[in-house]
Amino acid sequence: MKKSMTLPTYDSLKVGDEIPAMISPPVSRHTLALYCGASGDHNPIHVDIDFAKSSGLDDVIAHGMLSAGYLxxxxTNWVPQSAIRNWKNRFTAMTLIGDSVTCSGKIVEKFEKDGEKFIRLELQTNTLQAQTIVAEVVVVLA
Amino acid sequence: MIDKKHIGYEFPPVTVPVEEWRLKFLAKSLGETRGIYSDPDAAKAAGLPGLLAPPTFPFMLEIDALDLEKFMSLLGESLEKLLHGEENFSYYAPIYAGDKITVRKTITDIVDKKEGTLQFVISDNTFTNQDGIVVAETRTNYVFRHQ
Structure with missing residues (x-):
């Protein structure tokens, strides 16, 4: 499959640059049912409103890893997956039914180590109410 | 409160097959339509041995290998209190449909927060493929809300 993806290069990027953002469709109960089955994360808090209420919530909440999946x-729209060396996600708020997840990222550091060139990015996901993931990722570039 | 005696607990290793239908299903659930993630023929045409597992996939192997109910009873906790705090990945090699991945999971720390109203259970996880190559490592922070 050919894709007209222009690979970012180490020299073409600078600290402060933003990578192309992405926004998900609104998270529906159907989205969460599919993700429950596909991911194997069967915690009922994501699909069973009765269970969610018994946990003290008003409704089901999205899987944090669903938003990480959007990130x-x-x-991987920006760089090939093989460029990703590590990725740290901190889940900071809940994503609710109807929320769209906005994914964004910017370059915070460029460094060279052991003959390889690395870019460190800060990523985040946001809903209208809150920042839901704060993430840091390191990619290797030519 | 979760007993700190569980620090150092190693779960028995579990080997999980990476099935093509599952990666297709996962792509669908994430709205992922690119061929290397969703179309086996496109993945082969791109020179891959099979569908490529996306970067969050090691977490799914982790939960495949872990029986949540048994995990809760080990800790003496209930699922109602559980939230996902952090998930950290290190990548060493790709995972493809057809692989068989062995998951090794160890509880490496239990930390009290906010005067014990929250507890973090940290686990470190290693993913090894059928050729003995460590393809990824993850660190998971399970958050328990005690009130």
Whole structure:
């Protein structure tokens, strides 16, 4: 499959640059049912409103890893997946039914180590109410 | 409160097959339509041995290998209190459909926060493929809300 993806290069990027952002469709109960089955994360808090209420919530909440999955799509739209060396996600707020997840990222550091060139990015996901993931990722570039 | 005696607990290793239908299903659930993630023929045409597992996939192997109910009873906790705090990945090699991945999971720390109203259970996880190559490592922070 040919794709007209222009690979970013180490020299073409600078600290402060933003990578192309992405926004998900609104998260529906159907989205969460599909993700429950596909991901294997069967915690009922994501699909069973009765269970969610017994946990003290008003409704089901999205899987944090669903939003991380959207971040992953944004990243692999930008660089090939093999460029990703490590990725740290901190889940900072809940994503609710109807929320769209906005993914964004910017370059915070460029460094060279052991003959390889690395870019460190800060990523985040946001809903209208809150920042839901704060992430840091390191990619290797030519 | 979760007993700190569980620090150092190693779960028995579990080997999980990476199935093509599952990666297709996962792509669908994430709205991922690119061929290397969703179309086996396109993945082969791109020179890959099979569908490529996306970067969040090691977490899914981790939960495949872990019986949540058994995990809760080990800790003496209930699922109602559980939230996902952090998920960190290190990548060493790709995972493809057809691989068989062995998941090794160890509880490496239990930390009290906010005067014990929150507890973090940290686990470190290693993913090794059928050729003995460590393809990824993850660190998971399970958050328990005690009130």
């Amino acid at each position: 992953g799509r944004m990243l």
